[in-house]
Amino acid sequence: NAGVTQTPKFRILKIGQSMTLQCAQDMNHNYMYWYRQDPGMGLKLIYYSVGAGITDKGEVPNGYNVSRSTTEDFPLRLELAAPSQTSVYFCASSLNGGGAGELFFGEGSRLTVL
Amino acid sequence: KQEVTQIPAALSVPEGENLVLNCSFTDSAIYNLQWFRQDPGKGLTSLLLIQSSQREQTSGRLNASLDKSSGRSTLYIAASQPGDSATYLCAVRSDQTGANNLFFGTGTRLTVIP
Numbered sequence: 001n002a003g004v005t006q007t008p009k010f011r012i013l014k015i016g017q018s019m020t021l022q023c024a025q026d027m028n029h030n031y032m033y034w035y036r037q038d039p040g041m042g043l044k045l046i047y048y049s050v051g052a053g054i055t056d057k058g059e060v061p062n063g064y065n066v067s068r069s070t071t072e073d074f075p076l077r078l079e080l081a082a083p084s085q086t087s088v089y090f091c092a093s094s095l096n097g098g099g100a101g102e103l104f105f106g107e108g109s110r111l112t113v114l
Numbered sequence: 115k116q117e118v119t120q121i122p123a124a125l126s127v128p129e130g131e132n133l134v135l136n137c138s139f140t141d142s143a144i145y146n147l148q149w150f151r152q153d154p155g156k157g158l159t160s161l162l163l164i165q166s167s168q169r170e171q172t173s174g175r176l177n178a179s180l181d182k183s184s185g186r187s188t189l190y191i192a193a194s195q196p197g198d199s200a201t202y203l204c205a206v207r208s209d210q211t212g213a214n215n216l217f218f219g220t221g222t223r224l225t226v227i228p
Contacts (some may be wrong), residue, residue, distance in 0.1 A: 037228050041220060042218035042219055043203075043205075045215050092158075100171060101145070101207060102148065102163045107148075
């Protein structure tokens with residue numbers, strides 16, 4: 001059972017470059033999320049999706065874009081990378097929202113922008 | 115805005131000791147509270163989820179309680195083992211701004227000494 005799979009695990013970018021972090025889940029979950037985790041800080045929500053074709057901003061969406069064309073995939077696009085985007089990025093999914101919506105996380109993608 | 119606090123930030127105990135980790139949150143309008151474990155360089159593993167209508171959940175040596183009115187949750191670990199060493203994060207699922215977001219604490223780093 002793969003669960004939530006993220007690629008790549010590590011990436012170094014130069015300032016101004018763009019890239020896409022991939023996320024796929026095989027649990028047929030409706031909700032998917034992208035979080036970033038910075039040292040000493042709690043995880044912050046970047047974007048989320050409640051189903052294919054539906055996305056919405058979280059707390060820290062600036063500099064990122066997402067799409068959700070299928071139930072399984074939820075890629076995160078970084079345009080014009082900046083040093084402030086150096087972080088560990090986590091993708092997560094849950095079957096539904098609300099009280100029973102238990103979140104399952106991927107292993108993370110560590111991004112460094114130089 | 116929902117704020118989640120975890121105290122202490124770090125805890126060191128000898129093997130076999132029972133211990134309690136604390137989590138507090140500022141807004142009691144939550145759907146659920148979830149406890150996670152994070153090993154260094156890894157993703158988050160869900161330990162326990164307590165829905166807002168529940169008072170506690172148990173899994174093996176772990177017991178989590180929820181007091182919504184006082185904005186507090188505790189994670190009790192019985193007979194601690196070196197393998198329990200990790201960072202423990204709590205998160206509350208809140209519907210602020212319609213985001214159906216999880217708000218995370220910064221975690222308690224637990225070290226169990228053999």
